Amino acid sequence: MPEGDTVWRAAGQLHRILAGQQLTGCDIRVPRFAATDFTGDRILEVVSRGKHLLIRGEPDAAISDRASSRGAEPWTIHSHLKMEGLWHVYGRGEPWRRPAFKARCVLETADRIAVGFELGFLQVLSATEEAAAVGHLGPDLLGPDWDAPEAVRRLASDPDRPIGLALLDQRNLAGLGNVYRCELCFLAGVHPLTPVAAVPNLPRMVELAHRLLQANKNRSTRSTTGRLRGDTLWVYGRDRRRCLRCSTAVAHDQVGDNELELRDVYYCPHCQPHRGHIA
Numbered sequence: 001m002p003e004g005d006t007v008w009r010a011a012g013q014l015h016r017i018l019a020g021q022q023l024t025g026c027d028i029r030v031p032r033f034a035a036t037d038f039t040g041d042r043i044l045e046v047v048s049r050g051k052h053l054l055i056r057g058e059p060d061a062a063i064s065d066r067a068s069s070r071g072a073e074p075w076t077i078h079s080h081l082k083m084e085g086l087w088h089v090y091g092r093g094e095p096w097r098r099p100a101f102k103a104r105c106v107l108e109t110a111d112r113i114a115v116g117f118e119l120g121f122l123q124v125l126s127a128t129e130e131a132a133a134v135g136h137l138g139p140d141l142l143g144p145d146w147d148a149p150e151a152v153r154r155l156a157s158d159p160d161r162p163i164g165l166a167l168l169d170q171r172n173l174a175g176l177g178n179v180y181r182c183e184l185c186f187l188a189g190v191h192p193l194t195p196v197a198a199v200p201n202l203p204r205m206v207e208l209a210h211r212l213l214q215a216n217k218n219r220s221t222r223s224t225t226g227r228l229r230g231d232t233l234w235v236y237g238r239d240r241r242r243c244l245r246c247s248t249a250v251a252h253d254q255v256g257d258n259e260l261e262l263r264d265v266y267y268c269p270h271c272q273p274h275r276g277h278i279a
């Protein structure tokens with residue numbers, strides 16, 4: 001499941017092959033932006049912001065005809081992988097490893113093709129619009145401006161909210177998805193429905209989130225147990241199997257701010273007791 005570490009890695013890979021390159025082809029397969037064509041423009045950089053991926057470019061004034069009509073306005077292709085999305089990079093003529101009908105964005109340079117498949121979300125923005133689109137995000141766990149005290153402050157500002165929901169709220173801190181949410185609650189020894197105010201050491205939990213994402217950002221196997229094969233996670237996806245610490249059967253439930261946003265949670269009933277649980 002794509003979380004902040006996955007998106008960070010995808011942005012790094014795309015940046016290495018696209019940054020500084022001129023686009024020789026551009027196909028955005030989303031109805032609203034189907035007519036948008038950045039062919040001839042130059043990619044400036046590709047960055048992640050939490051779980052959002054931003055491809056920034058600008059018209060090449062010397063080459064692009066559009067530069068005269070649009071000025072030299074920079075643009076951003078803003079995408080979110082959601083549940084199934086991923087980016088692949090191919091050499092020219094190399095067969096795609098996913099069906100073409102699942103491609104949502106195809107960017108070509110002289111020798112490479114970057115394809116975004118099944119992107120849960122994609123839009124084209126101006127620089128100003130980009131600031132508005134991602135400006136609400138909390139401190140980015142993998143960003144150069146990571147700010148742990150600010151993340152703690154934002155989490156603590158809603159003390160009655162279950163910690164399992166607060167961790168997923170990207171306005172508090174950006175980059176955690178469902179896997180890390182479950183694992184962090186296990187490592188902190190708290191049930192996911194524990195109110196934020198009842199979490200024994202919130203700064204330590206935030207610091208752990210940062211350490212886990214940093215440790216996993218450069219590897220394809222996500223591990224919270226320190227193992228890179230076998231039991232790589234403590235509880236996520238382990239319903240009905242034994243807790244790795246105490247052998248109690250791992251429980252599986254669904255929680256969300258409302259019935260439309262229910263997400264799976266996994267926890268050990270013994271290692272993660274309800275603390276100040278609000279029914």
Ligand SMILES: [Zn+2]
Binds near residue numbers: 245247269270271272
């Ligand atoms: Zn346990």
